Amino acid sequence: MSEIERQILVLDGGFSTQLNCNVEDKVDGTPLWTASFLATNPDAVIKTHLDFLRAGADVIITATYQASVGGFITYLKLSEEESYKLIKHAVHLAKEAVSLFMKEEEDANKDVRKILIAGSVGPYGASLHDGSEYNGNYVENVSEQEMKDWHRTRIQALVEAGVDLLALETIPAQKEGETLVQLLKEFPEQKAWLSFSCKDEHHTSHGEKFEDVALKCWEMNPSQLVAVGTNCVNPKFVTSLIRNINADRSENPIPLVVYPNRGEIYDAKKGWVEQEECRPLESFVSEWLNLGVTSVGGCCRTYAVDILKIKSEVKKWLLGKKLV
Numbered sequence: 001m002s003e004i005e006r007q008i009l010v011l012d013g014g015f016s017t018q019l020n021c022n023v024e025d026k027v028d029g030t031p032l033w034t035a036s037f038l039a040t041n042p043d044a045v046i047k048t049h050l051d052f053l054r055a056g057a058d059v060i061i062t063a064t065y066q067a068s069v070g071g072f073i074t075y076l077k078l079s080e081e082e083s084y085k086l087i088k089h090a091v092h093l094a095k096e097a098v099s100l101f102m103k104e105e106e107d108a109n110k111d112v113r114k115i116l117i118a119g120s121v122g123p124y125g126a127s128l129h130d131g132s133e134y135n136g137n138y139v140e141n142v143s144e145q146e147m148k149d150w151h152r153t154r155i156q157a158l159v160e161a162g163v164d165l166l167a168l169e170t171i172p173a174q175k176e177g178e179t180l181v182q183l184l185k186e187f188p189e190q191k192a193w194l195s196f197s198c199k200d201e202h203h204t205s206h207g208e209k210f211e212d213v214a215l216k217c218w219e220m221n222p223s224q225l226v227a228v229g230t231n232c233v234n235p236k237f238v239t240s241l242i243r244n245i246n247a248d249r250s251e252n253p254i255p256l257v258v259y260p261n262r263g264e265i266y267d268a269k270k271g272w273v274e275q276e277e278c279r280p281l282e283s284f285v286s287e288w289l290n291l292g293v294t295s296v297g298g299c300c301r302t303y304a305v306d307i308l309k310i311k312s313e314v315k316k317w318l319l320g321k322k323l324v
Contacts, residue, residue, distance in 0.1 A: 008289065008314055009116070011059045011259050011297025012052035013307045019048045019063075021303070031075050031129055035067035038090050039076055045090075049097035054104075055304040056311030057297065058115060060097065061167050062090040062158070065122035069153050087154050091117060091161035118167040118193075119158030123176060124150055134197070136172030136206030144179045151183055159187050166192035170232050170299075173206035174213045181220045193227040193257045193295065201240035210241050218254050229257035232299040235284050236263065239291065246292040255294040260284075262301035281306055285313035286320075 016027045016034045022044040023037065030036060037045050049060045064087055072083035094117045105112045124147050125133030132138045139147075158166060168180045177194055184192055194217055197205045204210050214228045230241055238258050246253040260281065281298055288296060296314065298306050 007255070007294050008318065009058045009295040010056055010307060010311045010314055011118075011257075011295055012049075012057040012061055013055075013259075013298035013302035013304060014261070014300045015048060015061065015063055015065075017301050018051050018303055019044060021051070022047045031066075032071055033066040033126075034063040035065065035071070035090075036076065038063055038067070038086055038093065039072075039078075042089070042093055045093045046097045046100070049094055050101055051304040052307055053097060053101040053115065055308040057307050058113065059118050059295065059297070060094055060115065061118045061120045061169075062094050062163070063120070064090045064154065064158065065120040065169070066126045067120075067154060068127055068150070070150075071127055084153070084157050087157035088161035091119060091158060091163055095162070116164040117162075118165050119155075119161075119163035121151060121155060121158070121166055121168045121180070121192075123171050123197075125172065126170075133170070133172060134205060135199075136176065136204070139173045139175040139206065144175065144182075147176055147179045148183050151180060152186070155183065155187065159190055164191075165226060166190060168192050168194045170195065170197045171204075172197050173204060174208040174216075177213060177217050178220065181217050181225070184221060184224050188224070191224055191226050193229065194225055195227075195229045195231040195257055195259070198230050198233045198237060198241055201237045211244055214245060215254075227255040227257035227295055229293070229295075231257070231259045233260050234263045235260040235281055236279065238284065239287055242288070242291050242293070253292045256288075256292050257295040258288055258293050259295075259297035259299050261299045262306075280309070282309035282313045285310055286317045289314070289317050 019034055020027050023041055045063050052060055067087050069080055069083040072078045072086055098115045102112055123133045125138045171177045198210050199205045202209060204213055218225055218228050238260055242256050285296060296310060
């Protein structure tokens with residue numbers, strides 16, 4: 001495997017989407033979302049990670065997007081110590097899935113690839129349960145210190161549990177992105193990617209120009225960030241969002257991460273609503289890789305089968321570039 005190939009990572013897909021295939025209980029629309037299953041159905045969490053690993057994911061993301069000590073205390077009636085341990089347990093479940101997958105591969109006499117575990121760190125707004133994570137308006141009323149203090153505890157738990165990197169993901173606003181990049185410096189040995197949610201071809205969900213925000217955040221901490229990018233965004237927006245980030249950096253391009261949703265719109269009352277015929281996610285992969293994307297996967301409404309197709313397109317692109 002070439003050095004360049006090792007730099008093209010296939011991420012997993014929509015954890016809640018695939019989890020729905022493994023449980024009977026409702027996943028979407030609940031206060032803790034997938035994080036509640038860490039306590040109520042850990043076997044389903046492992047099974048969901050395995051689904052993505054078997055589909056070819058090089059990186060699996062923990063079920064901690066909506067996890068917090070306060071949330072577990074409120075909705076699971078756990079103590080502060082139990083809540084902290086449950087966040088760490090998410091990493092242990094991911095590690096168990098990796099171990100099971102490695103055993104399967106060895107038993108089948110297959111080449112075992114390196115798997116990374118990314119600790120999901122979703123936005124502060126997800127804890128408010130008022131839909132503000134979709135627009136980031138809470139950053140106007142919440143101080144940087146408040147956001148730092150809220151994020152710090154779960155980041156500490158994920159780091160202690162031994163994640164390979166952090167997925168600072170679905171961040172809707174520049175202020176929270178910059179806050180997280182600053183907070184990351186408190187964990188100097190830890191690597192992370194930072195990805196924003198975006199409302200159109202040019203702007204974060206809160207309205208800042210994505211390109212400017214991504215570049216600024218990267219420049220704030222290039223030694224710890226492994227990539228910047230966007231996730232849970234309509235895939236048709238991605239090319240416009242990332243096209244110019246590396247336009248003047250041919251000698252030293254910024255690694256980019258993208259893992260969009262299927263292209264549907266989430267309605268709090270109706271759930272995911274398809275607004276138009278959605279172009280298959282894998283059909284975008286080659287153009288994104290040509291723009292400097294080094295990590296690609298899916299988010300909400302994408303299944304393990306979609307990751308299998310993305311993996312195939314990555315291999316085709318690498319073969320076309322004669323990199324494998």
